[in-house]
Amino acid sequence: MAKVWRMEKGVEEGMRELLRFLLRSHKVQGVISLLKLPDGGVAYALITDQATVQDAVPLYPLMPTNAATVLSRITLLGSPQEPLAAVLRPCELRAFVELVKRKQGSVENFLFISSTCGGVYPLKLAAQGRVKEADYWIAVRQGEIPAGIRPTCRGCNQFLPYNADITVKLAGNRELNKRCDLILNTEKGEEFLSGLEGEIHDEEAPGEEVKLLLQKRGEAKKELYEELKSEELGLSGLVDIFGRCLNCHACGNACPLCYCELCDFDSRDYEYDPSTYLAQLAERGGIKVPPNSLIYQLGRLTHMGISCVGCGMCTDVCPAAIPVGSIFYRVGEQVQARFDYVPGRDLAEDVPLTVFKEKEFQEVGR
Amino acid sequence: MPEEFEPKIIGFICKWCTYAAADLAGTSRLQYPPSFLPIRVMCSSRVDPLGVIKTFLEGADGVLIGGCHPGDCHYVQGNYYTRRRFVLLQAVFAGLGLEAERLQLSWISASEGVRFAQVVRDYARKIKNLGPNPTKREIFL
Secondary structure, eight states, X not given: OEEEEEESSOHHHHHHHHHHHHHHTTSOSEEEXXXXXXXXXXXXXXXXOGGGGGGBOTTOSBOSSOHHHHHHHHHTTSOOSSOEEEEOOHHHHHHHHHHHHTTSOOOTTEEEEEEOOOOOBOHHHHHTTOOOHHHHHHXXXXXXXXXXXXXXXXXXOOOSOSSOSEEEOOTTOTTTTTOEEEEEXXXXXXXXXXXXXXXXXXXXXXXXXXXXXXXXXXXXXXXXXXXXXXXXXXXXXXXXXXXXXXXXXXXXXXXXXXXXXXXXXXXXXXXXXXXXHHHHHHHHSOOOSSOOHHHHXXXXXXXHGGGOOOOOHHHHHOTTOOOHHHHHHHHHHHHHHHTTOOTTSOTTSOOGGGOOOSSSOTTSOO | XXXXXXXXXXXXXXXXXXXXHHHHHHHTTOOOOTTEEEEEESOGGGOOHHHHHHHHHTTOSEEEEEEOOTTXXXXXXXXXXXXXXXXXXXXXXXXXXXXXXXXXXXXXXTTOHHHHHHHHHXXXXXXXXXXXXXXXXXXXX
16 A cells, blocks of 8 residues: 555646645755756756746656756765755666666755656657657556657556655556646655645555556567567677667767766777778778777677666667667666666665675586 | 688686686696687786677687686685676677677686696687687678
């Protein structure tokens, strides 16, 4: 059983009321939420002014930046002095937890508000002005997978947030436009809400609608993997896919987990000197210039594949339409399974490569 | 007549155990394939998975990582980390359908000169059966 705070207003207005309330009652110094831009786009912003909240769209189905990156920027040198509230998606919260494990931020003094997420649209769709919010909410309300969302969102079965103080009921919540249901996961969440309009009741969580959607997403994930068949790619398959990579490293830049300030791959170490290019010509009969797009992806997989949360930022920003995110999601999951690790599940769980047990993997090494 | 394929194997081997075993194999006049190219590292945990991938993509037919037996690491815990990294590397290779068989992790102590020669011989035979690494012919890496 879970405690649920119910406000008798639509979920979007309810969320804005919640943010206004938190600011008005000085329970938080500011809130981090998506904010509508004058040109119709959205961006993450730190809002301290109640009046600005009317432009906040905390649940808008777009991820302009992974919020983990935003939070890491704010907390890199320590937690905020005064409490802040952040509205973010489950995968963003998981990515942030992974960053905190790597000492790239702090979770202290934060109220995390997440949701049973319906997924987000690719950024390209938004740039073309083709985000149909009304259709999105109809699909979410009915517990369906909205058409056209990110491929990794379609197959995401981790839309129930870990580590959130408050979870907004979205997926399969049929009364979205009339009610705003906030599941109180922690005492902290409850404390912060005391004084807010609405009433508390108990209910079964996760509800039936979530279980149904889990099933649908599971099937969609299977389809995604079947289409991808990453374990059958082999070298030639990888070359087919990443051969068109233009080494822009946008995927790494957009990735919330690629946090290194100086990336080894941005150095000239991965270039060849001119004589090597010519020597390779003789040996291979040709060589791609600049080289090493595949090693970048494989390197990234070994560096942060273990923590990949499948947010899909990388696919979104790829100018060569390479399904980077789907591949990372799939391979990441296989790597994580070897260590029985779910990225972002628990701050107390160490990143598997930073610890070991003496008696494990005894079949490895011969 | 085409030349017979001799696999080129790069070995990242730890100074304290496997490299010493290689020395022992040498002074004991034990035979192992000359196409095995040892690179001495201070500890097997010094080997970044990225280095292994780079070696693989540059066309090495096999990559052998050698370290002390678990529990015997000169730096006490180094090879436990190596083991986890190797598991990761294998999972990435398997997940993408790359030939994980071209990578091997072996525990060979300083006294195991005979074993060192045997491991390298066996591994070279295995790689020979696999054939040349296809990355050698790829242009769009």
